[in-house]
Amino acid sequence: MDNTYIAFDELKKLYPDEWVLLADPEMKNTSVLGGVVLYHSKDKKEVCYIGRDKTADYSTVTIAFAGDIKQHRKIGILKRL
């Protein structure tokens, strides 16, 4: 992986339906517009665990999904017992 900035629309073509670890992400509100790809995988857990060691040289990083998530269960926390 090199340090080339890739726009999010391009990421969706390069890594369809994958989780992508991005360095120096460009954001607009909560949307990712692009960034430098450090790692990618269909498995988000893999991106978190393997990607952790790839972020040292960057000031900001994020993980984005290059596709549309079909979400069947929402996170719903109510109260601590």
Next chain:
Amino acid sequence: MKIFPFDLPSNEDVIIVNASIEGKFKFRLALDTAATHTTIDSNVLYFSGYELKNSKGEKEVETSNGIIVVETFDIDQLECLGIKKINFEVQVYDFLGHGITSDYDGVIGLNFLCENKFCIDMLKGEISIDI
């Protein structure tokens, strides 16, 4: 006062806000005013440099799907909606491991917002916060 716009494309969507751990690890949380505590995915916590073995302990939490057990951690710096908390306790749960895959990584709960005046304007799609 700071203003944070949000999108709600459909009535099945939730309000998503940006958050960061240590100012470096950017992620997305759902704003949940029905949640007493802030909860984040354990995979994201690990990604952010924390060791999951260093949990402060377990807590039981009531969710819409029943009672779950979460771990608790102190985050050195958690920032969201312009609010920065130091040594802030969060609940941590392995959402991925329990089959919950989402484009956000947890919820920002009332314990994060309890020291601020904030307004959710559903008509404008804006959250305003007195900081």
